[in-house]
Amino acid sequence: MLTRLTGGTVYDPTHGINGKVMDIHVRDGRIIAKPQADERVDQEYNCGGKVIMAGAIDMHTHIGGGKVNIARTLLPEDHRADPVAHSDLCRAGCGHAVPSTLTTGYRYAEMGYTAGFEPAVLPMNARHAHLEMGDVPIIDKGGYVMLGSDDLFLRMLAAKKDQNAINDYVAWTINAAQAIGIKVVNAGGINAFKFNQRMLVLDEQNFHYGVTPRDVLKSLSRAVYELNIPHPLHIHGNNLGVPGNVETSLNTMAGVDGYPIHLTHIQFHSYGVEGDRKFSSGAARIAEAINKRKNVSADVGQIMFGQTVTASGDSMAQHRNSGLGSPHKWVCMDIECDAGCGVVPFKYRDKNFVNALQWAIGLEIFLLVEDPWRVFLTTDHPNGAPFTSYPHLIKLLMDKTYRNEVFSHISPDAQSMSTLASIAREYSLYEIAIMTRAGAAKLVGLHDRGHLGVGGAADITVYSDNPDREKMFEKPDYVFKDGQLVVKNGSIVKVTWGATHTVKPEFDRSIEKEISKYYDSFHTVKMQHVKVGNDEIEGDGRGKIVTHALKGRRERTL
């Protein structure tokens, strides 16, 4: 099967292609240089005047696992407002803040996204996360597995086990959970909350283990680096949402000995304590630090005004913020001496000073971080807003006039505390392609995705070049997934099942003896049952596991 996309304007930052008119050829799901002389083109799409990018990749989106299902359970009223009936092609479900799995896949694909990564897979809930993601159609998936509040890791750290032992355990965990990255959430804090600690700053000791968040971050960031895992340690910082946490974030960046790290939903961690209300933007300082420290990247976690629900592994922070939620109902869980979760619905309001400033802070970070390869477009779906708001967010980044218009309507007090209106920058299509494709693929370690080079997977999105960027990005003309046309004019035309992306770093197999013994002594399940089997992901005839090479990690800076 040979497909040709003819005459489109191509943005492929991986290969430095910035708006070049060219043809793209696809054979059997892969991009090829050009067909052989006598080869017949089976399908041709005239893309003259259209914009072509690789399929977009959401590197941080809560699409599968326990807390996502809790969020769904909490908000039947939200679902009732957005029912999705079945069609000849698509199954039924519901949408808005936390869509059903099937609707999640359809809506991502309809926006030109071809992959999404669940950032909070608990080892003890990994099977569940993969089951849910197995019911997300079309797009590729993967997960970052959480460590850092689990008893075994903290126990090893407290016992001052050497780094090789830590590395083995980290590698074992990423294998067991079939994950592609390591995430740490409120380093050590979820655990400390179980001992009734309510805050944990970077150098504060856990009551039981005596280790600090800084110890956890150093050890895990080094492990990820030494294991050659392409995705740097994915850090959800301590003190989420607390005014003044900009200091924690800056100290976190400074405190990892130059090992590569990714700070997720940095907007929620960029708050100062200036002004009458002791709440201010730390965006400029955060951006300056990211600009300076080449080992650091971040995604923003932009908030948008409206109803959503926050679902996080950070039970400590979620419990602290539970009183601020709307509607007022929430769930917090302690989980298996492994992790935790907290789910709190939020309604962000543009006239609310704090919410309005959060919105401005997110945009300030986007616009002040200079290198689009190290900042990523997220709303921390659904925590800042549902992923379906991405086209609107892209317009805010690409259109200064529009941005300032929206800004002029938010809380006047928040306006007075933000420099947003004075920032002239507008993102280019090339920069958007970096942030949502090339950079995201590089960050996650998807070597054959996020670009349109020869040999790459044919995940391709074709847009009409509409000056209204929201309209442009919400409804692509064509989306190809592994070479198959899945979306036409913003609607699904074919339903496929994407792959699950993983890495499989080696480890000393003899550690399984110790881990197994530990499970037998203290846990309620056997070690071997924690491991997610290949057949559990590939069964039911859906998708396949792709294991990526351990190459292309970001380098350490000293």
Add this chain to the structure above:
Amino acid sequence: MEDFAQAGAVETVTCPSCGLLCDDLQITRDSTSNLEVTKNGCAKSIAFFGNTPKDLSPRVAGKPVNLKQAIAKATEILRNANQPLIAGLGTDVYGMRAVMNLAETANATLDHMNSSGFMRNIQVVQNSGWMITTLTEVKNRVDLLVVVGTDIVSVFPRFFEREVWNKETMFGQDTSQREVVYLGGRNINTDAGIAPSGRKPDVLPCNLERLPEVVAALRALISGKALHAKKIAGIAVADLEKLAQRMLAARYSIVTWSAGVLDFSHAELTIQNLAELVKTLNKTTRSSGLPLGGVEGDMNANQVSTWISGYPMRISYVRGYPEHDPHHFSADRLLASSEADVLFWISSFNPDRTPPTTKAPTVVFGHAHMKLNKEPDVFIPIGTPGVDHKGIMFRTDNVVSLPLQKLRNSTLPTLAEVLSAIERAYKC
């Protein structure tokens, strides 16, 4: 590849006969595929694995037919339905996925056999939420266990053995010092709550239907309110006050209940009071709820339904999109009012969970040992997940899901195979 026809012992078997999902069983298989629990058994698991293998034909109107004929008849019945109801739903995750697909295709309504209990919990989550915990946390942290209205062990036999009187904990706790309080209920067997040292649990009995008052009083006391009453439902307020103080002083208390047992009007409000008093305790110390369930795959039904439709149990695809209503889509109500005109009943774990009496045409997808009071229009025997075929099951805490093993060869189809075949035929 394991030879399932051979006799032998299988280690680390996961048992789906209750929501604890103990995964440390040893099962011995003889040369005729009879199974026996040879290590770490309990009354429930021994009965569960003791069901002999059966090579049983499907039946239509009581007459043996082949699977194809049974599927054709079931499909015909489904086609003729205006409002099909798929209930029981005693199955694993894979079976439940197939249920969801068929329900959507046939515009059916779904309810689980344990929903009337489970919905009480769901309504609390939907209305105000809760703070809850999971079994490994219990095992390693609990210092005060408050058991509300249940003995736990008649449904979850190894609960105390595995999670309370365990010898070791992660944090060096002396588990024999753990305190157990039974609150509410009459004539509850509290032997399991006796510490290995012989220390007896505290028991504050009352009639089950008076628990709403007792729990409301306990919540008030924990919130620091003074009560004028001296006794509530026969329990001295001073004793409740003592319990409140112990809960406030505990470092990690756990309040546990089984929603199915709380079978009185508006029990969800009592569960809500339990959930809210746990929240209050967490203002100063740590405490968690532990709702017990996971029996007959109720967690599977809720989880899979929630991610695929967006809603937990009691959903309907009548309008082509999922709708959820804890009252309206109750199987009992739909059958009693004759709104449902066809019943598909599923029970693959438990032969005793037979369909409710109804005049509606009925297709049963049942455990091979199921004994039916009334022969249904179609009976299709299906394999049991964790015995006849592989599966995945959610535990009582709704977080941990475990793989279920195939333990013997079986001629019985899986529920997923049968329902998928019906769905394909229905679409033709």
